[in-house]
Amino acid sequence: MSTVFNFTFVPWFRSVAPYIHKFRNQTFVVGIPGEAIAAGKLPNLAQDLALIQSMGVRLVLVHGFRPQVNEQLAIKGQSPKYHNGIRITDSVALDCAQEAAGQLRYEIEAAFSQGLPNTPMAGATVRVISGNFITARPVGIIDGIDHQHSGLVRKVDVPGIMRTLDMGALVLLSPFGFSPTGEAFNLTMEEVATSVAIALKADKLLFMTEVPGIRMRPQEPASEDNPVDTELPLAQAVQILADAPPGLEPTDTAFYLQHCVKACKGGVERSHIIPFAVDGALLLEVYVHDGIGTMVVDEKLxxxxxxxxxxxxxxxxxxxxxxxxxxxxxxxxxxxxxxxxxxxxxxxxxxxxxxxxxxxxxxxxxxxxxxxxxxxxxxxxxxxxxxxxxxxxxxxxxxxxxxxxxxxxxxxxxxxxxxxxxxxxxxxxxxxxxxxxxxxxxxxxxxx
CATH class of the missing domain: 3.40.630.30 (Gcn5-related N-acetyltransferase (GNAT))
Known part of the structure; x- marks a missing residue:
């Protein structure tokens, strides 16, 4: 091993140690959009999440499936329908969502089951447990549009999730919820992740996103060294949201920011917007002083x-x-x-x-x-x-x-x-x- 490597690795590892101590036994909710999985980022994300879990962090992973559902619809000769950014889930779209969720859960469980020698997953034992932890209600009729099988989170089974985390497992949630009558509703990953983070009183909510983060002063040109604001006080995040047009697309400023603001107002002190395009972005955000994305911080009074x-x-x-x-x-x-x-x-x-x-x-x-x-x-x-x-x-x-x-x-x-x-x-x-x-x-x- 080269001396240069020793001199870079040792100080780096020492600098990470305080964060390892700080986050042990904390609960993180991580939202991964279907776009990240479609872009081939799942294997590395699974390795990074396994590493974070091995350092004592309790993880809830919520996956999205927007592009995968649209792909299934295209196979069936159908086009996706939205109203104000919310999918209108008819019976065909509900079938497509169930197929996409089943396939993605299989892929995610497979990614966490890898254990080949000489890979980051060697020796890792990550138990992935899914379940009917979300009770949902219908979105209903808005502006005269019936959203059919699209739903919103009504209740989170906090004791059930906590017991699963206490067992040392990673909890995997699909954006589905069920009514007390057994009816399935298609939800959004962003709403499920935010609702779960608030209900669990999570220490962090982290969204892996297509955008690199948020700029406090978007009218100013971003510099190469500082393309985003790494820390955004809640009050300023609220102001940016008020000035931004409604976020209907994942690349819109308001799209993820609105959920970060909601989480912070709901008691989650730190919410993060992290670019999935950067390999290791999750580790950089959690264990490096300045991070890589934008952290929305509730500074209370x-x-x-x-x-x-x-x-x-x-x-x-x-x-x-x-x-x-x-x-x-x-x-x-x-x-x-x-x-x-x-x-x-x-x-x-x-x-x-x-x-x-x-x-x-x-x-x-x-x-x-x-x-x-x-x-x-x-x-x-x-x-x-x-x-x-x-x-x-x-x-x-x-x-x-x-x-x-x-x-x-x-x-x-x-x-x-x-x-x-x-x-x-x-x-x-x-x-x-x-x-x-x-x-x-x-x-x-x-x-x-």
């Missing part, structure tokens, strides 16, 4: 946002005690008003509880994270982490390669989060001129 002129008073009030005891360098109101565009804040119920500023030095490819403050009332609740993540995100958008801080008292907090100490001479020339040699601040740098 707390809002993480860029500061405005109205926040100057709140920021001054927050940082004043820390300036008095010498933790922070004193800043006057005029300075903060001038630099307010550099600030990010965490606000709880209208009160600012944390802030940080990013001063870019583009000529040196770096930026200073300054005025980092978390109110004593909320310290230890993760607001510092959220600020750091947002500042890193802002720095990346600006094309910076690193961020640095100057500190006299909180160096350990930064060292634990990937910063390393450097000599003050490392500082960009413009910042070095303002360095207070009497204060003897430590300079800590983090590569992005």
């Amino acid at each position: 707390e809002e993480l946002r860029e500061a405005t002129a109205d926040d100057v008073g709140g920021i001054l009030q927050l940082i004043e005690p820390f300036e008095k005891d010498g933790t922070l360098v004193k800043r006057n109101r005029t300075e903060i008003e001038r630099d307010i565009g550099h600030y990010t804040i965490v606000e709880h119920d209208g009160v600012i509880f944390a802030c940080a500023a990013l001063y870019p030095y583009p000529e040196a490819g770096t930026g200073e994270m300054a005025a980092v403050t978390v109110s004593p009332q909320v310290q230890g609740q993760g607001d510092g982490e959220k600020l750091l993540k947002r500042i890193e995100q802002r720095a990346r958008i600006m094309g910076l390669q690193s961020i640095f801080v100057l500190t006299t008292r909180t160096m350990h907090w930064f060292l634990k989060r990937g910063f390393v100490q450097v000599d003050p001479d490392w500082l960009p020339e413009a910042r070095k001129k303002k360095y207070n040699w009497d204060r003897k601040s430590m300079v800590l740098v983090k590569k992005l």
